[in-house]
Amino acid sequence: MAPLLTVEHLTKRFGGLTAVNDVSFTVEEGDFLGIIGPNGAGKTTLFNLITGFLPPDAGEVRFKDQPITGWKAYKISRLGMTRTFQITKPFGHLDVKENVVVAALQTSSTLREARERAEGVLRFVGLESYRDRSITHLPMGLKKKLELAKALATRPSLLFLDEVMGGLASDEVQDMMEVLRKVRESGVTLIMIEHVLQAITQLSERLLVLHHGAKLAHGSTREVIRDPEVVEAYLGEVDPDAVH
Amino acid sequence: MMNVMTEVKKQRNFAYPSARGYGAAALLLTLLPFLLQNQLYYLDTLILALLWASAAGAWNLAGGYGGLLSLGHAAFFGIGAYTSSLLFVKLNVSPWLGMVAGAVLAGLMGWFIGMITLRMKGPFFGLATIAISEVLMITAVNWTELTQGSQGVNIPYKPGFVNMAFDSKIPYYFIALAICLVPYLLARWLKESKFGYELMAVRDNEAAAQALGIHTVRVKVVIIAVSSSITAMAGAFYAQYVTVIEPYHEFSFSVSIQMVLMAMIGGLGTASGPIFGSLVVTGLDTFLRDVFQGAQGGIQAMMYGSLLVLVVLFVPEGLIPWFTRRFRSGKGEK
């Protein structure tokens, strides 16, 4: 069977800068792929290219055996690939539950069904007691969870997470990791950008390392974090034996 | 059963009255014109308030729920007024049909404008809508064979239901009320429908809406078209009621701003906000007309301007949500 997602020779230039340079990889159904690299390595741009928020200059993306290169973001989302944003993007005039209802509506036939499903997703990520809260004063940890809840409510088969743990306190990171494990168990394939290396090395079994827009390393987490080049560049602070 | 009861209680506020509230409101609205039958001045004010409430309500569908800050809705108001009047004056078509024709034309125009402006962000959309209403105004002024230019169009008074012209003001009242209910009910429906949620999501964050699978362009174009159509209906009724239309008024910036102002005063993105806003503004207007007999034009407009600034600075969410927040604990309507 063909992989769930195939990315081939994806390239994006901004003026003289090549933000993403000839990146190729595949993701199988059920995978949990981590993407790491220093700031400016092109991680978020790669997400934007795959999920339809930016058109690539070259390369191809295939998802569920369909070429989706250059598709609009909403069409890609409807095919089952969605994402979260590094800077959370809640719907500011709607309350917590309504935010999730909007997402659930995309895969529900009635509003009633969407509301029930939104309720379920809120429980799943542990936001049920905040359902009536307005977005305005929601703390960062909860905003990140809401971002995840919205994405999950569209019932994706492939979910891109852009730093869902950025800016969280350590207990919140633990909490988020629990939720992500549950997401994984529910059968969603995950691709995740993360700066919290402890978290990403514990969660993902494969890693892709980007450096100046190009693929530096790609393989199982164990191998990649022992790769001397990678260790030297980025992982100095992680003890490889702490990885599962 | 308990759930239903708490639901009803929860919804009991200015924006979502209870079933009993609806009954009382319906009764009052039906009786009101008969009570004012001998005070034509006030009945006239009330009819105009309902008329502007319809236009402001129509604007609010795009501006309040969709976040599309149109500053040129007079374009659609004028299209409605001119379409029905010209069809009636030149071809003797019933204004009822003229109103439908105006709504269709304005809807198509709105759809077209939506298509060409959809990539614009922030102030660009507002500026484009101003330009469009100016273009229509200049066209109406200069295309004299069709529109009689700046002289305007006079609608001959031929009373009869088919001609939407009546001896009494009461039928006008009920027509205005009916038109006013269209955006009101649509706004209520938005809060209970997939399209409405999509629209509010697009307003609040377009990229996030796309990520969830919402076809944001289609949502925006649809709401502009709908909002334009209803605005045109209000324009057509206005022409019939006032019986004279002029390009410098119907397509004017001040008509556009009036809709924005009323919706803002009542509350952007609330169903009853534009109605309330229209009542406040029209009421103040009448009051000022009584107080300052002579120089009222300038004074009234200065009041509009000051009100706009004050609302933006002090009650940006509008009066209905503000009242709702003040008089019940918990969150207000959004």
Added chain:
Amino acid sequence: MIFLQLLISGILIGGVYALISLGLTLIFGVMRIVNFVHGDMLMVAMYLSYWLFTLYSVELYTGLFLVIPVLAALGALIYWGVIRFAIRRSHEASILATIGISIVIQNAALLLWSSDYRSVHNEWATHSLQWGDLRISAPLLIAFIGALLVTGLVFAFLHYTYLGKAIRAASMDRFAAILMGVNPQRIFTVSFAIGTALVGVAGALLSSVYAVHPTLGTQFLLISFVVVVLGGLGSLRGAILGGLLIGVVETVSAYFIGASMKQLVYLLLFLVILIVKPAGLFGKRIPEVNQ
């Protein structure tokens, strides 16, 4: 010959449009505010010049020394009184606030000075220079030269003084400017004052060219919107090129299709630019609005 005549007249009036638009684009560039009061400030400056001339026989160009500080103070006042609060809310809020102020000012003028058209009849007003078939209106020529001088001064200010550089920094990247220790409130106030003073100069220069009336600002506001979008919202160079271009377009179209339809040409041009190239003809990027 007629083309040369139209070109020259167009460039002359275009220079004044450029000066008006310079103020608008400066305010937009720094604060990301579309300032609907701008046209009314032109009207106020014209009335001020008119009254100075009519009541106190102050020559227009002497009057400038009073018009500039008064308009700058008015701009600062509007910023401090209203805009600085609205700007915190949203772009929509600041647009609507300036529209509100505009309505108030226009109608105050209507109440104070009625809707009569008033023009300054000084010794220049009806003069014109003539070379063969070419006629050049003297007040318009003076207005053009004045606009040129002031534009030059503004560019010098923005490029060679600390405050001017700070304003340019703020307009390129507000965040970076704050990091550099530039006080945004001060920058905003100064920019609003300068932008308004610029339109004040234009008003004084125009008061012997056009008759002033309370709603005169609206048509100039519309023109300066067109100019500024054409040149790229926030771009100072763009405003100047755009102003000259619109001056010529307007003069040529007024000649060929009539004065009542000339607006149609530049409004349609405006819409086409908005649709095809919202960054403007001379703008490098779309300013980051709506974030």
